[in-house]
Each structure stands twice: as structure tokens, then as C-alpha cells.
Amino acid sequence: MASSITIKNIDAGYGAVRVLENVSVEVKSGETVALLGTNGNGKSTLMKCIMGIVRPSSGSIVAEIDGVKHELIGKTTEEIVDLGIALVPEGRRLFPRLTVEENLLLGAFRPTARAQMQRNLEFCFETFPRLRERAKQLAGSMSGGEQQMLALARALMLAPKILLVDEPSVGLAPILVSRTIDAIKQLKESFGLTVLMAEQNFTQAIRIANRGYVIVHGKIEFEGGSPEELNNNDLIRKFYMGM
Amino acid sequence: MTMDLFVNAIIAGILLGGFYVAVTVGISIAFGILDIANIAHPAFIILGSYIAYIVNSRFGVDPVLVAVLMLPVFYGLGALVYEVYYHAFERRGQDALAGLSFFFGLLFITEVALILVFGVDYRYVEASYIGPTIRFGFVDLPLRMLIPCVISLLLIVGLQLYLSRTFIGRAIMAVSQDQQALRLLAADPVRIKRVAFAISIATTALAGAFLIIIQPVEPSVGREYIGRVFAICVLGGLGSLPGTVIGAMLLGIVESLTATFYGPSWAPAVAFGFLLLTLAFRPAGILGR
Numbered sequence: 001m002a003s004s005i006t007i008k009n010i011d012a013g014y015g016a017v018r019v020l021e022n023v024s025v026e027v028k029s030g031e032t033v034a035l036l037g038t039n040g041n042g043k044s045t046l047m048k049c050i051m052g053i054v055r056p057s058s059g060s061i062v063a064e065i066d067g068v069k070h071e072l073i074g075k076t077t078e079e080i081v082d083l084g085i086a087l088v089p090e091g092r093r094l095f096p097r098l099t100v101e102e103n104l105l106l107g108a109f110r111p112t113a114r115a116q117m118q119r120n121l122e123f124c125f126e127t128f129p130r131l132r133e134r135a136k137q138l139a140g141s142m143s144g145g146e147q148q149m150l151a152l153a154r155a156l157m158l159a160p161k162i163l164l165v166d167e168p169s170v171g172l173a174p175i176l177v178s179r180t181i182d183a184i185k186q187l188k189e190s191f192g193l194t195v196l197m198a199e200q201n202f203t204q205a206i207r208i209a210n211r212g213y214v215i216v217h218g219k220i221e222f223e224g225g226s227p228e229e230l231n232n233n234d235l236i237r238k239f240y241m242g243m
Numbered sequence: 244m245t246m247d248l249f250v251n252a253i254i255a256g257i258l259l260g261g262f263y264v265a266v267t268v269g270i271s272i273a274f275g276i277l278d279i280a281n282i283a284h285p286a287f288i289i290l291g292s293y294i295a296y297i298v299n300s301r302f303g304v305d306p307v308l309v310a311v312l313m314l315p316v317f318y319g320l321g322a323l324v325y326e327v328y329y330h331a332f333e334r335r336g337q338d339a340l341a342g343l344s345f346f347f348g349l350l351f352i353t354e355v356a357l358i359l360v361f362g363v364d365y366r367y368v369e370a371s372y373i374g375p376t377i378r379f380g381f382v383d384l385p386l387r388m389l390i391p392c393v394i395s396l397l398l399i400v401g402l403q404l405y406l407s408r409t410f411i412g413r414a415i416m417a418v419s420q421d422q423q424a425l426r427l428l429a430a431d432p433v434r435i436k437r438v439a440f441a442i443s444i445a446t447t448a449l450a451g452a453f454l455i456i457i458q459p460v461e462p463s464v465g466r467e468y469i470g471r472v473f474a475i476c477v478l479g480g481l482g483s484l485p486g487t488v489i490g491a492m493l494l495g496i497v498e499s500l501t502a503t504f505y506g507p508s509w510a511p512a513v514a515f516g517f518l519l520l521t522l523a524f525r526p527a528g529i530l531g532r
Contacts, residue, residue, distance in 0.1 A: 098420070
């Protein structure tokens with residue numbers, strides 16, 4: 001069943017500071033879309049708008065979940081999550097003084113997720129064997145890479161239809177960035193997710209993305225219909241490769 | 244002879260510790276888990292004592308039964324207090340100092356209201372188990388201590404299972420660590436905190452009944468417990484109910500040993516010295532995470 005997000009012409013900001021200007025982004029069912037841009041260009045704010053944490057001043061955000069359309073603006077974060085949209089937030093936001101297992105089980109808080117908790121937990125442990133080994137360990141005592149895996153796994157415990165991932169590579173060593181990106185791809189394929197990923201690491205992100213948007217100073221400056229288009233774009237060359 | 248005294252002092256300490264568990268468990272939840280420094284907690288305990296006293300003296304109902312019947316009422320009262328606290332302080336980010344004075348105010352208002360209605364006379368309850376003592380050889384088990392101890396331990400086992408095995412329980416353990424992250428898991432942190440705080444106040448109905456079973460009560464008796472409950476909570480480790488049991492038992496035993504061998508007036512000093520010493524070696528408390 002189709003699950004997609006359509007963001008149309010949204011403006012958003014904090015107080016008097018305008019962060020997003022007339023942003024339109026579409027993630028079609030089953031796609032992995034990369035939202036590319038360096039720090040401070042509004043990637044996280046866009047994620048927060050989708051999750052109801054920041055309220056856009058104009059525009060619309062429509063999520064289609066299993067064929068049913070919902071306008072997200074005006075809904076609370078809890079309501080949006082309960083529709084089946086999960087965000088792996090920037091900085092992971094784990095509960096450091098709970099165990100790995102407790103963090104995972106909390107992921108299944110919403111009623112729809114509780115019904116499939118055991119199955120999803122088993123899947124998480126198979127995909128990330130490290131998490132099974134460390135199930136009884138406090139989340140805060142794990143390494144950055146392990147914590148990122150836990151954050152992904154916890155979002156998966158929500159049994160989402162749409163997965164948003166905000167800056168999965170931040171603070172990780174290159175080898176771990178690559179592993180994290182692979183894990184996102186694997187989860188997407190196993191669960192048939194629709195994925196929107198905000199990322200600074202251009203080369204890693206386009207390894208798994210079907211399409212991408214480049215956001216600069218709160219505006220979508222380029223929309224690439226394929227990884228090749230993104231690769232050969234002047235803007236990308238300018239911002240990422242310094243050419 | 245000294246051996247008899249020693250064993251009896253230990254047993255009495257464990258029984259006393261069991262009672263301290265009931266007095267402290269609510270603070271372990273409110274302060275240890277939710278980060279709400281509810282210093283009015285002992286006032287709710289005294290309120291619980293007076294309700295047990297009124298129903299017991301008028302209708303002859305067993306005080307523990309009164310407490311059990313009052314659990315939902317105290318739960319509702321706790322939810323109400325949390326709503327006021329949330330809207331007046333926490334939502335505006337003034338929960339630290341303004342919130343503390345709110346609970347101080349609540350403590351004094353409750354105390355003064357009880358004094359105005361009942362005066363400062365000591366009140367007590369009557370129940371078949373208040374007098375008798377079970378004896379095993381030289382070991383004394385006074386029923387008025389044994390019954391609160393057993394029920395308190397059952398209470399804390401139940402609460403620990405609730406916190407570790409249910410979805411709401413796990414969310415309660417998480418709520419003070421990251422509210423935004425909880426929202427992203429579809430759990431409303433305000434609702435979670437309200438439930439937890441309500442449970443914390445509900446436990447005072449039982450603790451209040453136990454207090455008036457163990458000793459006669461007047462409205463300001465609660466003050467003696469303010470320091471003790473926070474001390475037990477910190478000693479055991481914030482946020483850990485098993486830690487609370489250990490902390491309560493240790494404090495009970497230390498107080499009881501000191502009272503037996505050196506005189507009751509030394510008991511608080513030695514108990515708090517013990518607390519400081521423990522914290523010097525384990526700053527997070529015995530089972531603190």
C-alpha cells in the first residue's frame with residue numbers, strides 16, 4: 001500500500017528568523033530521497049516541520065499512509081508518529097540510563113507497534129547482532145556507532161511506513177557512516193519503507209538514494225531526478241567538492 | 244544476652260525499614276524518576292493517617308482497608324496536583340525553585356488545615372494487630388510493624404514489575420531523560436508524568452495508614468520524615484526501586500542498632516553520617532544508574 005509525503009510551499013522559522021522559504025519536497029511511495037545540504041541550511045527544521053515539532057507558517061504537508069491522506073500541519077508529534085511516521089532524530093536522542101532492550105521496547109509504545117513487537121524485536125536483533133549482545137547494557141555506555149544502530153532499530157520498533165532519518169552520519173567514523181547508510185538501505189528493503197534522509201555526507205547519501213534535493217539557505221536550489229544528475233550538478237560541485 | 248539484643252535490633256531495623264519503604268517509594272518515583280522535588284510528600288502521608296483515623300474511629304474500619312479504598316482517591320488527588328504544578332510551573336520552565344516553593348506551600352497548607360480541624364493532639368487507630376507480638380525464641384515480631392513491612396514489600400514488588408514490564412512503566416522510567424524523544428515514540432510525556440505522579444501520591448494513602456498504626460500521629464509529625472525519605476532515596480540510588488528497598492532497610496537497621504546500643508537520640512545522626520559515608524564511596528547511591 002502506498003505511503004508517501006508531499007510537502008508544498010512551506011515557510012517556517014523560529015520567532016523572527018526565517019529558516020525555510022517556499023520549500024516543496026516530495027517523497028513517493030517506496031523511494032529513498034536524500035535531502036542534501038551543509039550545516040544550518042534548514043534540513044533539520046524541515047524534518048521538525050514534518051514531525052509537528054516546528055509549525056510552518058504557510059504551506060501544506062500531506063502524508064499518505066496505506067493509501068489514506070492526512071494533513072500533518074496542526075497535528076501533535078504524538079499523532080503524527082501514531083500514523084506511522086518515525087524520525088531518527090539528529091543526535092540519536094536515546095534514553096542513556098535505560099538498557100538497550102528497554103530503549104527498543106519503548107519504540108513499540110504505540111498500539112499498532114505493540115501487536116508486532118516480538119517479531120520486530122527479533123528482526124532488529126538479527127539485523128544488528130551487537131544490540132542482542134548488549135541488550136542489558138545501558139544505552140549511554142555504548143559507542144557512537146552502536147548508538148546510531150540502536151536509534152535506527154528503535155525507530156523500526158515503531159513499525160513505521162515512512163522513515164525520516166536526520167543526519168545519521170554526524171559524529172561517526174567514516175567506516176561507521178558507510179555501515180549506517182547500508183543499514184538504512186537494508187531496513188528500507190526489508191520493511192518496504194518510504195525513506196527521507198537528511199545528510200551532509202553527499203557521497204554516502206547518494207549511494208542509496210533514488211533522488212535528492214539540495215537545500216541552500218532554506219530554499220530548494222536543485223532537484224536531482226537520479227544519483228547521476230546529482231553527481232554532475234554544478235551546485236554540488238561547488239558546495240561539496242570545492243570545484 | 245548482647246547477641247539477643249543485637250539480633251532483635253537487626254530484626255526491628257528490617258521491620259522499620261519495611262515501613263520506610265512505603266514512606267519513600269512515592270518520593271523515589273516523584274523525585275528519583277520524574278525529577279519533581281515534592282517536599283509535600285510527608286504532608287500527604289499525614290493526610291492519609293488522618294483519613295485512616297477518621298474512618299477507623301467513626302466506623303471501626305480497619306486502617307489498612309481504609310487505605311486500600313483510598314488509593315483511587317489519592318491517585319486522583321495526585322493527578323490534580325500534577326496538573327496544577329505542570330500548568331503553573333513546569334510548562335513555563337520554572338519547575339526548579341518556584342516548583343519547590345509550591346510544594347513547600349502545599350506542605351504548610353495541609354499541615355495548618357489539619358491543625359485547624361483536628362488540633363495538635365496525638366491521634367491513633369485501633370486494630371486487632373496493634374498490640375500482639377509473635378515470638379520465635381528470643382526474637383520479637385510485633386504485628387504492628389510486621390504487617391506494614393510485608394505490605395510495603397508487596398507494594399514495591401508490584402510497582403517494580405509495573406515499571407519494568409508495562410509500556411507506560413517503561414515510559415515513566417524514560418520521561419525525565421528526554422521528553423522530546425518520548426514524543427517521537429508517540430508517548431505524551433505530560434500524560435506519562437501525570438500517571439507517575441498520581442501513583443506516587445497514591446502510595447501515601449498506604450504509608451499514612453502504616454504510620455498511624457505504628458505510632459500516634461499529630462499534624463506536624465510528617466516533618467520528621469522529610470529528611471529521612473530524601474536520604475533513603477539518595478542512598479539507594481535515584482530512580483531505582485530496588486535501591487530504595489536497600490536504602491530503607493539499611494537506614495532502618497542503622498537507626499535500630501544505634502537506638503539499642505547508644506540511645507535513640509543518636510539514631511538520626513548516625514543514620515545521616517552513614518548516608519554521607521556511602522555517598523563518599525558511591526556518589527550515585529547503592530544501585531544508582
